[in-house]
Amino acid sequence: MTTDTAQPHVFDATTANFEADVLQRSTQVPVLVDFWAEWCGPCKQLGPILEKLADDYNGAFLLAKVDVDKEQEIAAAFQVRSIPTVFLVKGGQLVDGFPGALPEGQLREFLKHHGIEPAAAAEPAAAEPDAAPLDPHAEVVRLRGEVADHPEDDARKLDLALALLKTGAAREAEQLLDALPANLAHDDRAVSARSRLGFAALLDNAPPVEVLEAAIAGNPDDLRARHLLGVQRIVAGEPQAGLDQFLEILRRDRNYEDGLPRRSLIDAFRIIEDEDLVGAYRRKMSSLLF
Incomplete structure (x- = not known):
């Protein structure tokens, strides 16, 4: 065959x-x-x-x-x-x-x-063109108006959820994502938003960075501290530092928490916009898994 x-x-x-x-x-x-x-x-x-x-x-x-x-x-x-x-x-x-x-x-x-x-029966949405950065707060205002005018348009609700997430309004964004129909719930942007929400939720009541770093210095096998530190770094806009922590967990115990290191890397790949960095760490992940 x-x-x-x-x-x-x-x-x-x-x-x-x-x-x-x-x-x-x-x-x-x-x-x-x-x-x-x-x-x-x-x-x-x-x-x-x-x-x-x-x-x-x-x-x-x-x-x-x-x-x-x-x-x-x-x-x-x-x-x-x-x-x-x-x-x-x-x-x-x-x-x-x-x-x-x-x-x-x-x-x-x-x-x-x-x-x-x-493919012949469905017209996929065109890739978003490069454009000047938009003010997320202004986008929220604009999209709220569009959703009010077109309450049946779920695609606009997804756009609003993404804009809200950029302003820090995680709770409202999550409510909108939860209400999306199945076809949009699996949209790449919705999946990425879910990953961002998941990382943010992990940091509720999490120890500060200095405490996590001290815990790892005292015990390099403290995988929980490594995971939280990796999440902290990703959320803080330090993607490589975060990926390094997730990769180290994978190296030490690939089955930790039922595959948490691999899931964390995949979630981070969905969030990080640097394609070269993501590609490099996908290769590192694969070299450990296969």
């Missing part, structure tokens, strides 16, 4: 290319990861359907094929227990998956649930 070069949206994922072709590319487009083997009967039923959908959806998602016999490290990292197993990766993070072979209708429903529609 080696992928055909005529299928531009399907590729074989290997340990060598997984970080670049799956994790990094998933920050731009969702990636379905199909774990399969030549001897697996259900895999031979599911594989052609997934490849057909990848073609039908015309780049709305990519399909990464992982031969578990050849790529045992990847299968172990994803804790694959049976095949076929399919995972969805978005924003560098595993967000959902299922075991077994599903019919095409259920696969389409799975994709739709995650906001993935055929």
